[in-house]
Amino acid sequence: MQDFSHIDTWVFDLDNTLYDAERHIFDLVATRMTDFVADFLKTDKEEAARLRKHYYKTYGTTLRGLMTEHNLDPSDFLTYVHDIDYALVEPCAITQGGLTRLPGRKVVFTNAPKHFALRMIDHLGIAGHFDGVFAIEDAGYWPKPQMDTYHTFLYRHGVNPKSACMFEDMEINLKPAHDLGMTTVWLHGTEQNAPADDLHIHHRADRLTAWFEQKFK
Numbered sequence: 001m002q003d004f005s006h007i008d009t010w011v012f013d014l015d016n017t018l019y020d021a022e023r024h025i026f027d028l029v030a031t032r033m034t035d036f037v038a039d040f041l042k043t044d045k046e047e048a049a050r051l052r053k054h055y056y057k058t059y060g061t062t063l064r065g066l067m068t069e070h071n072l073d074p075s076d077f078l079t080y081v082h083d084i085d086y087a088l089v090e091p092c093a094i095t096q097g098g099l100t101r102l103p104g105r106k107v108v109f110t111n112a113p114k115h116f117a118l119r120m121i122d123h124l125g126i127a128g129h130f131d132g133v134f135a136i137e138d139a140g141y142w143p144k145p146q147m148d149t150y151h152t153f154l155y156r157h158g159v160n161p162k163s164a165c166m167f168e169d170m171e172i173n174l175k176p177a178h179d180l181g182m183t184t185v186w187l188h189g190t191e192q193n194a195p196a197d198d199l200h201i202h203h204r205a206d207r208l209t210a211w212f213e214q215k216f217k
């Protein structure tokens with residue numbers, strides 16, 4: 001197992017990595033997605049919820065499903081579903097301090113839309129630490145863990161995977177990262193059960209704040 005001494009670029013997922021989305025944001029966004037699907041396809045909420053599950057399973061996101069099956073304009077969707085109150089999320093001093101002390105380049109790699117990611121890191125008081133934000137628009141709306149999206153990300157930001165470390169709360173998103181030679185940290189939260197073939201998980205921490213506390217203790 002390699003340590004972190006060879007790392008010059010730190011790659012961070014956004015939701016449930018750089019802040020805790022579990023508490024308010026995910027429910028809000030999920031509700032708004034269901035409302036959007038119901039309105040867009042002129043159906044009831046129950047059918048909309050069923051369709052969202054189908055899109056998620058087949059395409060990885062509700063957005064990609066609507067685009068592929070119904071030619072949706074992604075900007076309508078992204079603007080609507082992520083129009084939430086940022087004040088629901090509290091900036092975290094440990095994350096701010098950890099990013100300050102962590103030497104090297106930092107980049108955000110998220111399945112969220114660009115305007116949301118930029119506003120959120122600004123709200124969290126950590127925008128100044130990041131060299132770039134790679135969002136779902138940059139990925140042609142193909143979310144992680146699509147391998148092509150990782151290639152686009154690495155190329156766009158000139159990241160050498162051999163000296164990059166990626167933090168993620170969704171272990172499945174670390175598989176392509178590992179396959180490309182990146183070092184990985186799984187932020188498992190309360191869900192500690194990794195799959196049996198978990199070679200793509202190099203390091204683990206409860207959450208990012210715990211990893212920072214461990215690293216800088």
Ligand SMILES: [Mg+2]
Binds near residue numbers: 015016
């Ligand atoms: Mg996440």
